Amino acid sequence: MAKKVWKWIGFFTATFAISGAVIAVPFIASSAFWSDYRKNHADEYEALRYKIPSNLGSKVTESAFQYASGSDYSSLLIGDNKKFQDTIEGTYLFVGGNDFFNSWDDYQSFKGITGLFEENVRWTLTARGGNDPSAPYSSLGRFCINISKPNQTLREINENYDFKVKNLDPKNVVTIVGSEYINTNNIDKTLDEFENDLRTFVQNSLKLRNNKSNLIFIKHWKIPNPQNDPKIQKYNDNVEKLNTRSNRILSELTKDQIPRVLLVDNQDLFLNLDYEFYQYFDQNLNLTRIGNNEVAKSILATMKPIVATTGQEWTPANWTDYSKTHLNAVPLEWNTLDSKNSLNISVKASVENKDNNNIGTLTVSFPDGGVAPNDKLKWLLKFNNLAIRIEDYSVVNNNNQIIIDNIFLYGSSTSNGVTTNNDLYTLTVYDKNGNPFNAVNGDLSTATTAKEVRTSSSNSSSTNLSVAQQKFINKFNNKNKPMIWTFLGDSIDHGASFNQGFDNLVEVVEKSVKNDWKRYDDIFINAAQSGNFTSRAVDPYQIQSTITKYGADVVSIGLGISDGITATSNGQPTFATKEKYINNMKILIEAAKKANPDVIVVINAVNPTQAGGRNKVPGIYNPYLKEAFGTENSEYKDFVIYNEQVFTELNNIITNYTYSVNDQLFLGSDKLHPGGSANIIKGKTFLQSLGVDIGNSYLSNYTLQQFVWWTGTTAKPIQELNSVSQGNKVVPNTQTWASALPMGGSTSNNNLANIFIKYESNQKESERTYYLTTKYGVYTNAYWLMIEDGTYNVDAWAISKTPLSQSAQYAAKSPTATITISKTPTA
Structure with a gap:
């Protein structure tokens, strides 16, 4: 310590003139000097004087x-x-x-x-x-x-x-x-x-x-x-x-x-x-x-x-x-890529017949302005009934329009007596800063103006709100009075492990409420606990520590997936009859009401699951919930909301996008627990059930898609995916490529879940990119898409069914290949 003090004091020299001679003498620091020194050298002084306790x-x-x-x-x-x-x-x-x-x-x-x-x-x-x-x-x-x-x-x-x-x-x-x-x-x-x-x-x-x-x-x-x-x-x-x-x-x-x-x-x-x-x-x-x-x-x-x-x-x-992991995960859309940007767009389609190729042109107008000539705008076109997406950039002309041309039409197809219009589309245009405008839906086979996917949003999603929803919206609109939100549930809403680094339900809702609606002072408590069931949730300790203590303004309850199975957890039976299940729910509701007379309670439907032994539970227990809490005759209708939509939306995705069952960002490897994508959808339906218009929020129809590469082994390297073109028609050889992958071979019992293929123009004047996504379990070479003339880099990815975080064979990326497209057929 003395050395440090000496270093700091040093010798400050004062000079005195004596008979023309200059003499240097030590200057002894005064208390005034030290006061000033401490003020201007606070960091050094504190390091000398204050020592953090070592223990x-x-x-x-x-x-x-x-x-x-x-x-x-x-x-x-x-x-x-x-x-x-x-x-x-x-x-x-x-x-x-x-x-x-x-x-x-x-x-x-x-x-x-x-x-x-x-x-x-x-x-x-x-x-x-x-x-x-x-x-x-x-x-x-x-x-x-x-x-x-x-x-x-x-x-x-x-x-x-x-x-x-x-x-x-x-x-x-x-x-x-x-x-x-x-x-x-x-x-x-x-x-x-x-x-x-x-x-x-x-x-x-x-x-x-x-x-x-x-x-x-x-x-x-x-x-x-x-x-x-x-x-x-x-x-x-x-x-x-x-x-x-x-x-x-x-x-x-x-x-x-x-x-x-x-x-x-x-x-x-x-x-x-x-x-x-x-x-x-x-x-x-x-x-x-x-x-x-x-x-x-x-x-x-x-x-x-x-x-x-x-x-x-x-x-x-x-x-x-x-x-x-999941470094390449990006928000994409199940149905539409919705927007934070309320600028209106209108779309008109025209169709030209060139060399027997139906080619569509979209004229995108911006009636509300908000764009300027020469702005370069990105757009995303999705064929709703096909596994095809197209991305490109277009420049705004002097009429506040962009023209999207060379879009091939697919017409209609018939399968098992059912005719499908393949020219239905969703178009999203982004502003020059990369924020999406309102998406629009249309039909390329007609020249009608496309319809907006949604209108501008407000806090409430409808003027026809229930009593409970209106009570909530009144609170929600008052940003000067922060609210407490408590979430009760089991591992589904607890959200761990199977989320693989993405937000769980509570984090999804919290992030949206705070970022989108600027309710920064609201408090969110994830009191869901893995393995919980209603008979345990009503234990006086559990009620006290999860409900009574916080007196929440909003209480979310998501329980039932364990109530519907006959098992024992730490000496306590999990199974609940209809009467027991509903009575337990009522105990939780009454406890929430007692803790806060102004509470709004959301009862969430049991999520769909593909897990054996539990896949029948939602179909049995959800009708119990709807009967007790989802009708106009419910004794709790003035402050309890039944969120049936959480089951409906998740189930629709599982049904219509069958490969999602094996997509680790949608359902976990056990096909029971929600992943990052499913939690976004759960959060969306939760807020919608409360009467919130999520149209301009980050949640609106977002999901996640990701690729994590497995680069192969010397024993069986990843092969290039070959594509054959016939005029402007491209047919990728998915079957041969998939069977060559370790995850697609017979030794791994066909562990392949889905394939993504990307055709990206390598010409500077064009930035058009085509994406083709195979449906789960279909690896025939029946997939094809129409591409405008040019030379393209071809990339392909394959995703396995097994957990991406646990398998050495979780994904594969084909080496980049090239293909030239022209109206003249090439081999």
Whole structure:
């Protein structure tokens, strides 16, 4: 310490003139000098004076991760509530600003830090097995609630502390030195304010649960700066200054508080990783999905929890990691690619007969303006009854129009006596910034004007709202009064593992409500627990910890898939008769009403499933729900809504897109649990059931499609997919190619689910791309499409039926080939 002080004091020289001679003498620093020095060199001074306790977090692992013992005991069996308490679930409350907020624009359907942490703390580290039957269900009760919002500061949290923190009474508070403080032009002006607000927040957080709560404190990370970018350098300087001020607050902790604080020192986190800048950060220095994964993992890595089933310390190698899979997942459409952009478009079609080829032309007009001549706009044309999509760009002319020509018409086809019009289409046009305008539906075989897929949206989807829906919309329209949303359910709505890094139902709804409707202060609680069933959900402990405690404004209930099977779970029968099932539902409804007289309850239909032993459950239990809660005669009609659409929409996709059953982003490998795509649809139907118009939301008809490449082996390399052209007709040899793949060969029992083929023009003057998607299980060479003249690069992908995260043969990509198309047939 003395060396550091001496280095800092040094010898400051004063000069005196004596008889013409200049003499240097040591200058002894005064108290005034030190006061000024501390003000201008705060970082160095704090590093000298304030030392973070070395044992910070030494015992927090035990308390933050405790389960199934003492005060965290979870009753499972009816009447077994000897250790029942008011607030005993192990909630993690994430408090922050930009870093914890799940922005759709930044992450789309991927989980952020909080979701990735929840995936592991509630699922991967579930305390299953052992002699304590309560272990699985108290560890599944580690609810992860995220109250972050853009640019939220600690001062704002402190001013709304009772609603946002105290009333939720979390076991563990997780906070971070936020980027909203770092991204400032003059951080020195805000340091004192930050320090005072942080001190208040830390002390308040440690007073929860009668001074038995925990605080997990995350220091912000620096960004590697190999090119000495001044923007990054300023960012890192600000990080250091804020983290140094945080040290002061941490040094003030009492001996009783220190064991309840866990410091996650992430300042150098990304300096120690294999570094590729844009793998972890985007151009705005925000974390990418992979970067979020590293931060979420760092929290558990600092905790060093014990794995209940093995008794061994958890290590980062046990982290459930989907951060580098599904990198090519993109939102696509089942029916239409809907829009955030309300600009109207109209479409007129004309058909020309050239050399016996029916060729269509679409004229797209923009009656509301919003475009300018020479704007280059992307468009997507989908033939509704064919597995064909076409993408291209067109330039706006002086009449505020784009002309889409050389579209081949397919006419009608007849199969088993049924005639299908193959010229029905959906067209989506994007603005120059890449945002889609309203989609339109039309018929290329006629010259009629296409119809808009939807009209502009508002908060309510219809003027014919039920009493319950109108009550909700009245609340929803009042953004000055935040709401609490609680979701009860089993593994279907719990949403883990089978989501493979994408949002579960609750995250889908939360992300949409906050991003689309700017209800940033609403609170969302995923209280669904894997393995739950109605007879367990009505256990007094479960009701207290999931319903009574939060007094939610909206309660979602999704239970039944386990009620319909004869089994035993931790000594308790799962099966419920009709009377028992409905009575249990009524108990949950009455509990929600008692906790909040103004509550709106949504009863969700049991999801369709292809899983053996459970596939008949929805058909039996959904009529029970509709009879009790889905009619005008229901005794609960004024505040209970039956969401039947969640079953209808999912079932329609399974029926009409049969390969979706084996698409791991739609249904999990067990064909029971929803994947990322299904959860988007579930979220959409949930909001629609409440009367919300989702027309301009991110949810509207979005689903996910992805490719993860398997590059083959030396024993059986991936072969090129050959295409044969006859004039403008292209026929890809899917059968030969599929049978050559390991997943399509007889040794793997035809593990191939579906094939995607892409024909992309390699001519600079044309950017047209054709996509052909085979239907599940059909690998004959019956697929064909019409392509305009030109030379194309051909790519093909194959997706297996097995889980993409678990199989070495999950996907294949054909080497790129080329094909030339002209009216003259070529071999």
